[in-house]
Amino acid sequence: MTSCNDNTQVLFNGRPVHYWRECPVHGKVPASYVGVYGDIWPIDECPKCKEQRLMEERLNGSMIPKRFRNKTLDNFQVTEKFQQFVKTIAQDYVADLENNIANGVSLVFLGPCGTGKTHLACGIAHEAISRGRTALFVSVSTLIRKVRASWGTKTEEETLKVFTDCDFLILDEVGIQAGTENERNILFDVLNTRYADMRPTIVISNLKLVELTNYLGTRIIDRLSENGGQVVPFKGAKSFRQGAKA
Ligand SMILES: Nc1ncnc2c1ncn2[C@@H]1O[C@H](COP(=O)(O)OP(=O)(O)OP(=O)(O)O)[C@@H](O)[C@H]1O
Ligand SMILES: [Mg+2]
Ligand SMILES: [Zn+2]
Known part of the structure; x- marks a missing residue:
C-alpha cells in the first residue's frame, strides 16, 4: 500500500x-x-x-457459554468417522447459511455425552453471528427457569419472544428432565412459533430418535425435518471429554 x-x-x-x-x-x-x-x-x-468489537458484542448477547465461545467448525477435529460425517453436515449447512436461515432449515443433533454436539452447534452459531445474524443459545432448563422467573411480571409470550425472534436458536439438552406438561408446552411454543415463522433451530439431545419423538411428538420432529432439515446422529466410540482424541 x-x-x-x-x-x-x-x-x-x-x-x-x-x-x-x-x-x-x-x-x-x-x-x-x-x-x-x-x-x-x-x-x-x-x-x-x-468489526471485531461488533462480533464480540453479538457473541456476548448470544448466551453461548464461555466454554464454547471459541468452538468453531475449524477447531472441530476429525479422528473418527462419525466426526467427518457430522462436520460435513455442519459445513454444508454453513455453506448455504443464508438460504437455510431464510427457509428455516433446522437440525437435530443426537448422541451420547461428549461427542461434540454442543461444540458443533456453537460453531454454526458463530458463523451466523459473524455474518451479522442474531443467534441465541439456551438449554431447556435455562429456558424454563427464565419463564418461571418472569411469572407475574411478563406474559410467557413476552419472555419467549427473544427466543422465537432470533435468526438462529440452539436449544440444548432437550429431554434431560422428565418434563412436566407446562415445560413441554413451553418447548412446543418456542419450536412451533419458530416453525411458523420459518426460523431455524438446532435441537440437541442425548435421547435416541424414538425417545425424542416420544418426548416432543411426531409433529414437532416432522417439522424439524422439513425443508431438508436433518436428524444428525453423533456416534462416538468414547466421549471426547475422556480423551478420545488420542
Ligand atoms: N471433534 C472434536 N474436536 C474438538 N473438540 C471436541 C470434539 N468433540 C468434542 N470436543 C470437545 O469436547 C468437549 C465436549 O464436547 P461437547 O460439549 O460439544 O459434547 P456434547 O456432545 O454436547 O456432550 P453432552 O451430550 O454431554 O452435552 C468440548 O470441550 C468440545 O469442544
Ligand atoms: Mg452438550
Ligand atoms: Zn484495528
Missing part, C-alpha cells in the same frame, strides 16, 4: 479511501474516505477493530 492521499483507488464501503492511519493492532487502515460529491468523511474507528 502507498502513503496518504495517493490511494484513491482503494475502496472503503465502495468509496475511495482518502487518508490512512496506523491501527496498533491492524496496521495501516483507512482514516477517511471520499463521498459521492467529493466531500471527505472521517472514519472514527479502525474498521477491523469495529
